[in-house]
Amino acid sequence: MAASELFTPDFKNQPYWWDRAAPQPAAGIEPPRKIDVAIIGSGLTGLSAARTLLAAGRGVVVLDGEDPGYGASRRNAGYLGRTLKKSFPELMEAHGREHAIAVYRELDAALQTVRAIVAEERIECHEVRCGRFIGATSPAHYAQLATELEITRRHLGFEYHMLPKSEQHREMATDIYFGGAVIPDLGALHPGLYHAGLLDRVQSAGGIVCGRTAVNRIAGESGRIELATAAGAIVARDVILATNGYTPRAFSWHARRVIPFTAYMAATEPLPEALLATLLPNRRTVIDSNVNIDFVRPAPDSPRLLFGGATGSNLASPEAIGRRLRAILGRLFPDLATLRLSHAWTGRCAGTFDLMPHMGCRDGIWYGLGYNFAGVPMGSYFGVRIAERILGRERRSVFEDGRFPSVPLYTGNPWFVPHAMRYFDWRDRRFATRPARVPAPTPGTC
Numbered sequence: 001m002a003a004s005e006l007f008t009p010d011f012k013n014q015p016y017w018w019d020r021a022a023p024q025p026a027a028g029i030e031p032p033r034k035i036d037v038a039i040i041g042s043g044l045t046g047l048s049a050a051r052t053l054l055a056a057g058r059g060v061v062v063l064d065g066e067d068p069g070y071g072a073s074r075r076n077a078g079y080l081g082r083t084l085k086k087s088f089p090e091l092m093e094a095h096g097r098e099h100a101i102a103v104y105r106e107l108d109a110a111l112q113t114v115r116a117i118v119a120e121e122r123i124e125c126h127e128v129r130c131g132r133f134i135g136a137t138s139p140a141h142y143a144q145l146a147t148e149l150e151i152t153r154r155h156l157g158f159e160y161h162m163l164p165k166s167e168q169h170r171e172m173a174t175d176i177y178f179g180g181a182v183i184p185d186l187g188a189l190h191p192g193l194y195h196a197g198l199l200d201r202v203q204s205a206g207g208i209v210c211g212r213t214a215v216n217r218i219a220g221e222s223g224r225i226e227l228a229t230a231a232g233a234i235v236a237r238d239v240i241l242a243t244n245g246y247t248p249r250a251f252s253w254h255a256r257r258v259i260p261f262t263a264y265m266a267a268t269e270p271l272p273e274a275l276l277a278t279l280l281p282n283r284r285t286v287i288d289s290n291v292n293i294d295f296v297r298p299a300p301d302s303p304r305l306l307f308g309g310a311t312g313s314n315l316a317s318p319e320a321i322g323r324r325l326r327a328i329l330g331r332l333f334p335d336l337a338t339l340r341l342s343h344a345w346t347g348r349c350a351g352t353f354d355l356m357p358h359m360g361c362r363d364g365i366w367y368g369l370g371y372n373f374a375g376v377p378m379g380s381y382f383g384v385r386i387a388e389r390i391l392g393r394e395r396r397s398v399f400e401d402g403r404f405p406s407v408p409l410y411t412g413n414p415w416f417v418p419h420a421m422r423y424f425d426w427r428d429r430r431f432a433t434r435p436a437r438v439p440a441p442t443p444g445t446c
């Protein structure tokens with residue numbers, strides 16, 4: 001297939017969000033030699049922590065090996081959810097009701113944290129409470145979704161309603177799903193503008209943000225930690241590691257615990273508004289009920305669709321990404337199977353071996369890692385919680401339980417991810433026909 005059939009003439013192999021919020025070089029800013037808190041990674045986790053620490057009067061430097069905002073925080077789909085790979089009933093069964101409630105209460109707090117930051121900082125980033133539609137990929141998934149959401153509502157009060165297949169077109173003009181669920185209070189935003197706004201507020205509050213300043217080594221102990229950076233040594237009282245899917249193997253304890261995997265997204269060429277209104281009449285975000293999800297949403301600021309899937313695959317070229325993603329679009333909306341793409345891009349997420357995000361402190365280094373695709377709320381939230389712990393103000397988060405599992409021989413090379421994703425695809429297909437014998441899938445992420 002010729003590239004001209006796949007891509008628009010102005011195609012960009014970079015995030016759609018960068019059209020309005022491209023990472024800018026923070027050149028010429030010298031990091032201080034001594035600082036209260038040094039933060040490694042300028043994504044949402046790092047900036048959110050910086051914001052809270054600055055408000056408490058601490059000196060903060062944020063260091064990034066690339067331009068500030070290079071990571072997943074300006075590449076994601078902008079979904080605001082409170083979903084984990086482990087559902088509420090699953091957690092309840094494994095760890096008891098109290099624990100499951102504590103986890104899901106904090107997930108909700110994470111969602112509200114983003115809304116609070118956007119409101120308090122007056123960040124214009126198209127933040128909306130648009131709701132989410134979860135499309136069931138089989139009748140068994142539909143039944144499972146209904147059960148999980150009802151149990152969750154009973155214990156936590158999170159509202160939802162089920163939509164049978166016969167009414168599906170009220171949410172989405174597709175016949176691929178077997179009905180689905182609507183969660184009305186979830187939301188979305190423009191991740192580029194959200195991150196850019198946060199970066200601006202951190203800098204305005206006196207935070208020093210240094211791009212192209214990789215941290216290569218950390219040594220010392222709590223109270224006096226030395227960071228070896230591309231711009232010389234820095235001594236900090238506290239350090240936060242906020243590198244998520246980009247965590248380098250030099251930080252071996254952390255790298256052994258996060259599983260980086262590549263996620264793929266694309267934007268379509270502009271569509272007639274009337275067509276968009278038929279495709280997604282309520283302008284909700286959409287995911288499906290598989291573990292390895294496909295997802296689609298309307299762009300917040302132009303008449304086009306943004307969508308993704310194939311997470312964890314090895315797609316090397318823009319053409320390979322474009323072809324694979326367009327096939328997903330064609331399955332969702334057969335009439336759009338030949339639509340051209342204006343952008344296609346990748347980013348790195350971080351999974352964990354227990355499918356849970358983790359925060360904590362080890363050898364004096366605080367970390368917030370492993371968001372399993374839910375890092376827009378969770379990264380923003382962990383940033384606040386880590387900062388509060390450094391300030392000595394907060395009780396422990398349920399995600400700070402001291403257990404952050406790895407597996408023997410894993411050093412941070414995620415060679416097995418494509419195989420794991422194929423296994424999850426198989427498991428989802430098998431569950432569709434034999435639900436009683438296979439553990440229930442939990443709807444994806446975001």
Ligand SMILES: Cc1cc2nc3c(=O)[nH]c(=O)nc-3n(C[C@H](O)[C@H](O)[C@H](O)COP(=O)(O)OP(=O)(O)OC[C@H]3O[C@@H](n4cnc5c(N)ncnc54)[C@H](O)[C@@H]3O)c2cc1C
Pocket residue numbers: 040041042043044045046063064065066068069070071072073074075076077078079080081213214215216242243244245246247248263264265308346347348349350368371372373374375376377378379446
């Ligand atoms: C395509 C895609 C779609 C997604 N969709 C959603 C979604 O809709 N909703 C949702 O909640 N989540 C989503 N996610 C996940 C979410 O984007 C991330 O979990 C979140 O942005 C992580 O933020 P962070 O600040 O922890 O890390 P990042 O934003 O990834 O930032 C990490 C930074 O660390 C820097 N770094 C690494 N090593 C070093 C070093 N040695 N020295 C200095 N700097 C270093 C990197 O350069 C990078 O800038 C998605 C992710 C992707 C890739």
